[in-house]
Amino acid sequence: MVRYKQTAEVLKIMRNIEQVRNIGITAHVDHGKTTLSDSLLAAAGIISEKIAGEALALDYLDVEQRRGITVKSANISLYHEYKGKPYVINLIDTPGHVDFSAKTTRAMRVIDGAILVVDAVEGVMTQTEMYLRAALEEGVRPVLFINKVDRLIKELRLSPTEIQQRFIQIIKEVNQLISMYADKEFKTAWQLDPAKGLVAFGSARDRWGFTVPMAQQKGVKFSDIVAAYERGTEGVADLQKLMPVHEAVLDMVVKFIPNPRDAQKYRIKKIWRGNLDIEIAKGMIEANPDGPLVMLVNDIRIDPHAGLVATGRVFSGTLRAGEEVWLVNARMKQKILQVSLYMGPYRELADEIAAGNIAAILGVDKARAGETIVAVEYKDQMIPFERLRMISEPVVTVAVEPKDPRELTKLIDSLHKISIEDPSLVVKINEETGEYLLSGMGPLHIEIALTLLKENYGLEVLASPPIIVYRESIRSRSRVFEGKSPNKHNKLYISVEPLDEKTIQLISEGIVTEDMDSRERAKILREEAGWESDEARRIWAIDENINVFIDLTTGVQHLREVRDTIIQGFRLAMREGPLALEPVRGVKVILHDATIHEDPAHRGPAQLFPAVRNAIYAGMLTAKPTLLEPLQKLDIKVPMEYIGSVSSVITKKRGKLLQVIQQGLIARIVAEIPVAESFDLAEQLRGATAGKAIWGQEFSRWAPIPDSMLMDLIAKIRTRKGLKPEPPRPEDFIGF
16 A cells, blocks of 8 residues: 555655655634645555545544534644655644644644644634734744635635635734734744745635745646636646645645754744753754654553553664663653654654654553653653643533443543543542542543443443533632641641733743743743732742632741642642632632641641631632633624624623624624523524524633622532532531
8 A cells, every 4th residue: 555655765864864744734623724734645655545635544533524624633644745855744734623722732842833723714713813823922923824715705705805805814913913912023023924835825625825935936827727616526636637736735735844953943932941051952952863762642542452552752762672762741651662654644663763763662651642662761851841821721521420420440441541641530439429520621521431431342332411621719808717737736827819901811821830940030020020029939839720829828847748749639639629619710829827737647738738728718718709711712603794693692692792893794803701601602603693694712811700799609509519519618627
């Protein structure tokens, strides 16, 4: 088969880093990413040209083929010749739907360039902006493919001049986003100039495409393309031969996307905060195949025959089977049993894969997405890569149980496996009710997870209606409360107050992190958020839900010895707040003083955890506690006459209009609505606009529940969790 010949060629070229490109295809849902991938695969001889555009070859899961959406990111290594020279293009096709955005975000870490696909009719949409921003934040260079140009000709019947005006508008919008989100050094350098060939135009389904230089070279005018469509199938076939889409897109990639060595020179300092002067850093900056081995895992798959397969990018050194490596996050040694590269759903074995490439390995079954793998001898030099900032958060939960109670053990094992493959799915057990809870980014994310349980693991499950996950927070400062250990030998004096919005933003964007140098962190907080230097330097912990623990004590004996235990107690308290056992967000916890017993036997977790928790909970309950609900940002495009209808739908769902922009005969409406009100939104919008609304969504922010709804909502959540409807009082945690 051609594929095996291709694999041998690919492995050979991979050793020459100047001839390697790592790219992703990203776009708003249904703008044609996977169809474009098909056309590129057909050109590489991996699938038949007859089915390209319909095969959806990188949508290799049954559910993806049925639903016509991409659920997982898929990798493939393509062979392409440009000006007579062979290149390897490591391609990742990523999901467009917001519920699977975590897969796209993780893919951005291991690529150097992104083909941004935009529908010529729909233009720049919510996920277009969202994923372009994610790419630029990772130092990933974009190029643009304006797809579905055939729709402008066949459906809208625009003239060549009108079509070109449409192109100019789309390019202008994308360039504005690059100016807004790119690092200072790239705001101008990465602007997309169609005259230079940084933009391709075409139809992925009809498999033709061109850049301006390519059209000039071949003597093609846009009126020729319109004329080809007027001739029907024969005319389209001529376009495919004259201007194949793979040639336009892959030539653009080779010409403008940097090779891994050039990209790593500026990307390493952005995604890794270690000392850039040490050997391991120099190996990564130079993408040195003979340097210390460093691999970042961005994706985990569970192969029913081979077990856990870790996929990621080799930033330095060379991967070889049989070598022992160190897992930095898991803090353990494991042996690589097999090295391979992915070709869609298939893995092809390789003797070795060098720095700058994307590879798959077997043997590291303790690795998870985000793991940093290094040569064992460098384990003390290496710190993990920067944590990825996710676009969305798990905000929808269902309780699941097997239809057959005898399959409970199988359900637990299967839930564990799907949460390894997709870390944005969170699995928890409700200790009170014994329910197994599955949380995801949205209703579709949950629906697909349940489908995969059935199709991949043979499990029929019963699921509750979707439940929204809220956050607990506070709106004022508490006084200092004394938290006593059960044996009364340890006392912690703690107050709480709300974190300011600027600090929350700095933490959520990964600008301020727990593991960064305390002086650097203090400098950022002082300059950007107005913190006092002393308080900023004395941060002990920042948890995943953006809560901060600060030690303002002086001269407390034995405190340093129990520091880790106190931090652990803080993290546990933040997982489930006092109002309704929902996660806590945006709270600053301050330790003012403490009395710690001198005997370690009297100051263990069983003593200090309750002391920390009780003081924090009492503080929160006296600091105007509230629930925060997740809001979705909507970006809706409709004919002007439907503005009133759309506004009415949004208002009825407790939403608000943020912006209404007229774009010709189309109105672009930007709005926010609570996720809790969004389950039938698609149906409502279709009904209100006679099916003419084009829209996208993304996670926007957390906002306080209206006071008029707060107590009823708390009672409902507590009752669902098997608790008394009334929330506890401060005196339930601290004796007054």
